[in-house]
Amino acid sequence: MSNIVVGLDIGTTKVTAIVGEIAEDESINIIGVGITPSHGMEKGMVVNVEETTLCIQRAIEDAQRMADLPIDLVYIGVAGSHIESINNSAVKQVTGDQSIVDSADVDHLLAEVQDIHVPDGKEIIHSIVRGYKLDNELLQDPLGMKGSTLELSAHIIYGATNSIQNLITCAFNVQLSVAQVILQPLASANAVLNEDERKMGVALVDIGGGTTDIAIFKGGKLNYTKVIPVGGTHFTNDLAYFLTTGFSEAEKLKIRYGTVDPKKVDKNLVLEVGVVGGDEKRKVSADVLCEVLEPRADELSNLILEALAEGVGDLKELSAGIVITGGGSQIRGFEAMLQKKSGLAVRLGKVKSVNGLTQKVSNPMYATGVGLIHYGYHNYEKFAYDTKEGLFGKIFTTIKGWFL
Ligand SMILES: Nc1ncnc2c1ncn2[C@@H]1O[C@H](COP(=O)(O)OP(=O)(O)OP(=O)(O)O)[C@@H](O)[C@H]1O
Numbered sequence: 218m219s220n221i222v223v224g225l226d227i228g229t230t231k232v233t234a235i236v237g238e239i240a241e242d243e244s245i246n247i248i249g250v251g252i253t254p255s256h257g258m259e260k261g262m263v264v265n266v267e268e269t270t271l272c273i274q275r276a277i278e279d280a281q282r283m284a285d286l287p288i289d290l291v292y293i294g295v296a297g298s299h300i301e302s303i304n305n306s307a308v309k310q311v312t313g314d315q316s317i318v319d320s321a322d323v324d325h326l327l328a329e330v331q332d333i334h335v336p337d338g339k340e341i342i343h344s345i346v347r348g349y350k351l352d353n354e355l356l357q358d359p360l361g362m363k364g365s366t367l368e369l370s371a372h373i374i375y376g377a378t379n380s381i382q383n384l385i386t387c388a389f390n391v392q393l394s395v396a397q398v399i400l401q402p403l404a405s406a407n408a409v410l411n412e413d414e415r416k417m418g419v420a421l422v423d424i425g426g427g428t429t430d431i432a433i434f435k436g437g438k439l440n441y442t443k444v445i446p447v448g449g450t451h452f453t454n455d456l457a458y459f460l461t462t463g464f465s466e467a468e469k470l471k472i473r474y475g476t477v478d479p480k481k482v483d484k485n486l487v488l489e490v491g492v493v494g495g496d497e498k499r500k501v502s503a504d505v506l507c508e509v510l511e512p513r514a515d516e517l518s519n520l521i522l523e524a525l526a527e528g529v530g531d532l533k534e535l536s537a538g539i540v541i542t543g544g545g546s547q548i549r550g551f552e553a554m555l556q557k558k559s560g561l562a563v564r565l566g567k568v569k570s571v572n573g574l575t576q577k578v579s580n581p582m583y584a585t586g587v588g589l590i591h592y593g594y595h596n597y598e599k600f601a602y603d604t605k606e607g608l609f610g611k612i613f614t615t616i617k618g619w620f621l
């Protein structure tokens with residue numbers, strides 16, 4: 218087994234290739250990073266294969282150069298509003314010799330729990346074991362145990378075949394093999410959450426450019442996933458529209474002066490803003506930025522809270538609160554707004570357990586890329602794609618350490 222794992226995060230605003238070398242103590246040494254602005258992506262999905270392919274090529278070439286080794290196998294993140302998920306369970310009587318659970322019992326349940334109605338044009342991306350019960354006793358691994366009734370519960374995530382295939386096609390176009398396609402918030406969760414948080418109940422919320430991706434963990438297990446098609450780009454678009462300025466100028470204003478907290482606005486600050494299609498500049502008071510950004514932040518935090526309520530019912534079940542990642546999580550005042558509205562602790566996710574070029578990946582916008590390495594490493598043997606052929610082989614993913 219190679220000790221090199223590469224995460225390729227094809228985001229709406231940037232493409233990141235991160236090369237991780239797995240040390241003997243299983244820590245990840247970041248030895249190469251390639252980051253390039255993304256083109257041909259909208260709301261987490263490929264809309265122009267040619268453009269996205271070029272961006273991937275650039276990011277991979279940069280990462281290869283820095284790591285000084287060739288990259289041929291990658292773990293890719295997937296998001297987009299086509300993603301859906303459910304919790305499902307399956308039950309069977311133990312038929313193994315002397316009522317001892319054998320692999321035939323487990324295989325039968327693994328097949329049955331995935332036997333759900335997947336809408337036309339969609340396919341299962343992950344089937345993640347949440348746990349087993351043998352005669353109502355919770356178990357991580359029932360093999361070899363004695364009992365009569367075995368139950369398996371799993372979280373099943375599925376998405377549009379075409380969207381997934383488009384990502385893979387872009388990677389194939391630059392001669393990359395795809396080890397696995399991984400739901401982005403699962404990757405981000407691997408990068409920033411610790412086991413205690415997962416046990417206590419925690420929501421990972423990755424606010425990217427085009428989507429906000431959520432993963433909820435309770436009792437150490439993945440409980441719920443969701444992709445909301447709103448991200449930081451929407452904030453920028455709002456500013457560009459209201460100030461009749463270009464996207465890149467609006468982006469700069471948002472990052473430099475933007476806040477969603479009216480109390481934090483410097484009322485005396487007047488900004489010079491270029492008008493789209495002209496040379497003249499207009500004077501705009503800084504509180505106008507907040508007036509535009511705040512309603513969008515309000516909308517996004519309401520969508521997040523709706524999703525969390527759908528995931529856990531009572532938000533108090535998230536004792537470890539909310540951990541936010543993604544570039545969009547950095548908009549000033551958002552963390553406090555989410556904290557106030559949810560009544561939960563909210564913290565900015567920090568990439569954990571990596572060495573090497575940590576400075577390059579410390580920003581929360583790289584959580585997905587680093588998480589893909591964590592995820593890829595821990596699921597290394599289980600390839601989902603017969604890579605060169607592009608064939609999709611259904612696999613059952615069990616995530617080490619998530620069964621407590
Ligand atoms: N300091 C900052 N303040 C506010 N917003 C920021 C800041 N830095 C980055 N952003 C915003 O973060 C967004 C990009 O985040 P990120 O890089 O996580 O997205 P992505 O991975 O490309 O997109 P997605 O995950 O949605 O496909 C952009 O909208 C950008 O404006």
Ligand SMILES: [Mg+2]
Nearest residue numbers: 228425426585
């Ligand atoms: Mg992202």
